[in-house]
Amino acid sequence: MAETALTNPAQPSAPIAGWRGIAADWSSDQRAFKNVSWGKAMMWIFLLSDTFIFSCFLLSYMTARMSTTVPWPNPSEVFALTIGGTQVPLILIAIMTFVLISSSGTMAMAVNFGYRRDRVKTAALMLITAAFGATFVGMQAFEWTKLIMEGVRPWGNPWGAAQFGSSFFMITGFHGTHVTIGVIFLIAIARRVWRGDFDIERRGFFTSRRGHYEIVEITGLYWHFVDLVWVFIFAFFYLW
């Protein structure tokens, strides 16, 4: 999906700073966002739309939690693991969050090496990112299994408001799906990086567009967004 975005070297004037620059860009011809490729613009706008989806999910969850007349299960007890005889609250979630945030770091490094056209390091870092993501999803599966074993269902749970289980499975499930799609994309792009598709600008099979290392950054945008959303889910679901 990467798109050629060569800025004309003969571009006469230097960019203007501040609001005047934004006004100048938007009143110019051809492009409103200068030096932003089509693929990157599309990903940003998609993420804006996706933000609205997650916001609606979280707002609905908050409405349910605030208006419920029965007690809401205590997250620090529900999401605790018993390790060596002591109950450690939120330990799994803390590790999951750490893993996901770390994956943002490796993703950023992959983008950096991508623009240096370092094929091997880029692919390796993307695969590490994908591995972190897969670990996250794996731990989420573990958490789901644990809760299901304890009797949490979408329609009810042993401790209180039925909306606890339904919101939990829906929101973490939707987020987990995003992570899984991200992992698949990371592996697919890493394969193309490894093969050297972007060094020879091989054309896409369906699109017949030339591939560029920029696609690494676009995948990164999506990945960081998914991480950011997790921070909000973590704050609103587990810490509240």
Place this chain on the structure above:
Amino acid sequence: MVDVPYDAVTDVPPAEVAEVDLYHPRSWWTKYVFSQDAKVIAIQYSLTATAIGLVALVLSWLMRLQLGFPGTFSFIDASQYLQFITMHGMIMVIYLLTALFLGGFGNYLIPLMVGARDMVFPYVNMLSYWVYLLAVLVLASTFFVPGGPTGAGWTLYPPQAILSGTPGQDWGIILMLSSLILFIIGFTMGGLNYVVTVLQARTRGMTLMRLPLTVWGIFTATIMALLAFPALFVACVMMLFDRVLATSFFMPALVQMGEQMKYGGGSPLLFQHLFWFFGHPEVYIVALPAFGIVSDLISTHARKNIFGYRMMVWAIVAIGALSFIVWAHHMYVSGMHPQFGFFFATTTLIIAIPTAIKVYNWVLTLWRGDIHLTVPMLFALGFIITFVNGGLTGLFLGNVVVDVPLSDTMFVVAHFHMVMGVAPILVVLGAIYHWYPKLTGRMLDDVLGKFHFWVTFLGAYLIFFPMHYLGLLGFPRRYHDIGEAAFIPSSAHTLNAFITVVALIVGFAQMVFLFNLVWSLFKGKPSGGNPWRATTLEWQTPETPPGHGNWGKELPVVYRWAYDYSVPGAEQDFIPQNQPPARRAAQGALP
């Protein structure tokens, strides 16, 4: 096009983006079926939307037969009547109008009007259509599943939407929600394309403030859709879980047939908020493209520049922004804090200001124009009148105290059919008469077109005007059979029968239009490339219909806005956007 070497023109910036590679179809299948060309995708969208729209038209006849002659047609029982109104509403609003304006007109006109070779992501654009088709097929399949389509009303309000007693509780509602989710996924793929194409893929010289208003309308509507559809998506997912997994997002504790149901603790009002956070912007998602298109039709056929172009643009943007903070005016009778009602009534009435600006500007564009009463112009004029009509009743319904007694009566039906049913459809029809020559190279037949216009326009008034009166009497909407009610005079029943007869006639008159579309494809008068002598870029293509890649070897360069009609001192009464100023042309002639 004046033949000027581009290098000679110094005040148009150089190209910022290198020429892109288009996907070149290699077979009949990739050229006409799995096509990545926006123009083919546009036609696919339009034909699919029209096909499912005709189903909705037939459903409206069945409803009218029942309303006009209650008890006469034994094959329409109460459940079926509810299923008909639900499917009619949902199809018309989402699967016909949204898909036709954005998927159909958007795909065809955006690349041509901004001077692009195609949408920015043709492959994603193609997927958009196929997912849309899948959504339509899932929707249509509900007619054939056990229990039939859902009869919950197009608003799908819980808890009734998923309880037994509402028709289509088995499969209808599940497939309806699934179809909506698919539609939103498909639309998002297309919508991203439209937005990025307008923002990032315009040709040299095409600034945002030189865009034809059609593009502004479709562009703003697409952004709104990308931000409003998520709310519907979430609402559909949650209701699907309520129905399939027995969660209680929207379901309060209920007793049914003396038994306590397993639901409890959910909020039906939450659904209404989510639904109308989508639902109100949806009204303008349908209306803004119509506003844009009608501006171009009026300017072209009155041979006059649009009055107050910048105001028109800002009015579109303002309406788009305001429409996100008015949604609860659909919920005055749902039980709300009175101060919320006050807030939403105020914002609703504020929207009347940018809307009125647009209407005044259309009228002022016509003022002392060289008005050609062509078929597209007739439809555009019909739109203005109908839109003003429907808009004025909107002021009634926007006020809490007036809305409460009128809620759920035929007055509401009359209002929204006028403002977002008839008015946008008139624009769709006018736009088809206007752009058909570009699609096919042939004109639609004028006599049939005028017949079609007058029957449709006058017929729509005969159908929907009496409904205001019925509503004021208190005649409720969504009732299968009103029976003998003391507050309904017998004349109201006569009026209902009259409406039904007119609706059938107007519906059948659309067949004349369909005949015209097919007949003119083969026998229509050849139109040439620019039959309306219009300025915008799509009329300046080297071929008609435009070929693959739209523009031949060189992309057009834009030197002026889209509304240079009847410019004093010009040779013709229109100057195409890509015609260089005379001064530049003279310079270009120098070596």
